[in-house]
Amino acid sequence: MRKPRLFIDGEAGTTGLQIRARLAGRDDLILVSIDPDKRKDDRERARLLNDVDLAVLCLPDQAAKDAVAMIENERVKILDASTAFRVAPDWTYGFAELSADQTAAIRAARFVSNPGCYPTGAVALLRPLISKGLLPADHAVTINAVSGYSGGGRQMIESFEGAGPNPTNQAFFLYGLDLAHKHRAEMRVHSGLTHTPLFVPSVGRFAQGMLVSIPLALWSLPGQPPAAAVLAALRDYYHRQRFVEVLEPLENPATLEPEALNGSNQLQLFVFTNPAEQTALLVARLDNLGKGASGAACQNIDLMLGMDRPEQLYTL
Numbered sequence: 001m002r003k004p005r006l007f008i009d010g011e012a013g014t015t016g017l018q019i020r021a022r023l024a025g026r027d028d029l030i031l032v033s034i035d036p037d038k039r040k041d042d043r044e045r046a047r048l049l050n051d052v053d054l055a056v057l058c059l060p061d062q063a064a065k066d067a068v069a070m071i072e073n074e075r076v077k078i079l080d081a082s083t084a085f086r087v088a089p090d091w092t093y094g095f096a097e098l099s100a101d102q103t104a105a106i107r108a109a110r111f112v113s114n115p116g117c118y119p120t121g122a123v124a125l126l127r128p129l130i131s132k133g134l135l136p137a138d139h140a141v142t143i144n145a146v147s148g149y150s151g152g153g154r155q156m157i158e159s160f161e162g163a164g165p166n167p168t169n170q171a172f173f174l175y176g177l178d179l180a181h182k183h184r185a186e187m188r189v190h191s192g193l194t195h196t197p198l199f200v201p202s203v204g205r206f207a208q209g210m211l212v213s214i215p216l217a218l219w220s221l222p223g224q225p226p227a228a229a230v231l232a233a234l235r236d237y238y239h240r241q242r243f244v245e246v247l248e249p250l251e252n253p254a255t256l257e258p259e260a261l262n263g264s265n266q267l268q269l270f271v272f273t274n275p276a277e278q279t280a281l282l283v284a285r286l287d288n289l290g291k292g293a294s295g296a297a298c299q300n301i302d303l304m305l306g307m308d309r310p311e312q313l314y315t316l
Contacts, residue, residue, distance in 0.1 A: 004305045007032040007048045009067050010058030012039070014150060014157070015081050018294035019056065019301075022314050028307060046070040054304055056297065057081060077110050077304050081297055085113040086186045093190055094300040095120060097241045097267075098127060106303045114300060117292025118145050118201060119186040121212030121284030124244065124267060126191035128237035134225050135216075141197040142215060143187065146172075146258060148208035151288045160205060174202045209259035210288040219278040227273035227280045234269050243267060243291065243299070262287045265295030265314040290314075 006029055010016045023031060032052055038044040049055045050073040057064045057080045064082040071078065085091040092109035096102055106112055115123070122143050129135035149160040158164030181199050188196045218224055231246070238244040246269045261268065270283040286292050298314040301307075 003028060003030050004054065004307070005030045005032055005052040006054050006056065006301065006305075007034075007052040008056045008058060009034075009045060009049060010063075010081075012036075013058050014153065014289065015293045015297070016056075016058035018289050018316070019058070019297050021316055022294055022298045023301075029305065042070070050076060052076060054079060054301060056301065074110075077112075079112045079114060079297060079300055079304060081114040081293065083116060083182055083186070085111065086116065086119075087189045088113070094296060095123060095190065096296075096299060096303065097124065097238060097244050098190060099131075103303060106300055107306065109304070112300055112304060114293070114297050115190075116183045116186055117147065117151055117210055117286070117288040118143075118181075118183045118199070118212060119190065120267065120292050120296065121145065121210065121286055122187045122197070122199075122214065123190045124238075124269060124284050125212070125214055125234070125282045126187075126193065128233050129230060130192040132233045132237075134221065134230060134233055136222060137192055138194040139221070140195070141193060143197050143199045143212065144202075144214075145200070145210065145212040146202045146204050147210045147288045148206045148258065149203050150208045151210070151292070152203060156203070157207075160207075171205045172202060174200060176201050204258070206259055208287055208289045209257075209262050210284075210286050210292060211256060211258045212284040212286075214282040216280045216282065217278070218273075218280055224278060226278075227271055227275065230280060230282070231271045234271065238269070244269065247271075249273075256283060256285065258285065261285055261290065263290065263316040265291050265299060267291045290316075 008016045049071050054077045057067050061082045061084040064080050064084045091111045091113045092105050094112045095115045130137050149156050159166050159168045184196045184199050235246045243265050244267045268285045272281040295314045
């Protein structure tokens with residue numbers, strides 16, 4: 001049987017390197033690489049992009065758009081890891097757990113946009129509650145998140161690790177303080193929200209790992225649902241998903257650290273509550289380079305190539 005051919009355009013970047021590492025040792029597909037001396041040769045890139053079964057784009061937004069325009073072979077499927085197409089109507093969103101039919105949609109799609117790390121956590125928490133009517137679609141939602149510095153790309157990595165011209169001694173900082181972070185539209189569209197959420201991202205002095213948290217005043221919601229109903233909605237929504245785990249209250253830790261899932265493709269969801277005040281805190285924990293990027297990409301690669309394997313966990 002012919003093995004499918006895969007080309008990662010941008011394989012030297014953080015996500016590209018992690019995808020290659022997760023696929024290392026696979027003997028059921030062929031990874032095609034560009035000569036390092038020709039990485040900026042558009043003619044050679046175009047040749048490779050049109051000569052494979054699946055092109056994976058690990059590029060900045062405009063470069064990803066340019067790469068898509070280079071692909072003239074209609075038999076080539078495209079998985080894009082940038083933000084360029086995540087809300088485009090003719091692209092399938094690559095969060096396989098988004099709905100009951102999303103896996104099938106990814107399998108059948110030619111164009112798939114890999115989800116962002118922050119939106120993966122936010123959408124995973126919000127979509128079930130909105131679809132089940134516990135959270136009104138027009139509710140005012142605030143999303144707070146902290147990520148390891150690897151999510152900021154090469155320059156941020158170098159600044160934290162002291163390898164670049166502008167090293168930083170900061171332990172933690174907020175950013176996106178213009179309240180216009182580019183992931184907000186993705187969060188709104190794929191969660192089902194009517195209004196764009198207020199999103200406050202931050203970075204800590206750790207390489208990878210992520211926590212995405214959403215506070216809810218349960219008393220302000222229609223019917224004032226208890227936290228147990230929120231937990232049940234999440235549990236029911238993901239009960240057949242092997243990469244999403246909904247933690248039971250007895251398993252909730254006293255503190256939550258972001259690095260526990262590093263190297264995996266797992267996503268954990270928590271519901272913390274103060275019953276006396278009818279409040280809850282929803283938290284998603286994931287590896288920003290795993291389920292938030294390259295782990296999800298490898299999951300989508302197998303789906304798009306018709307090679308999904310139950311035993312494959314896409315771990316490092």
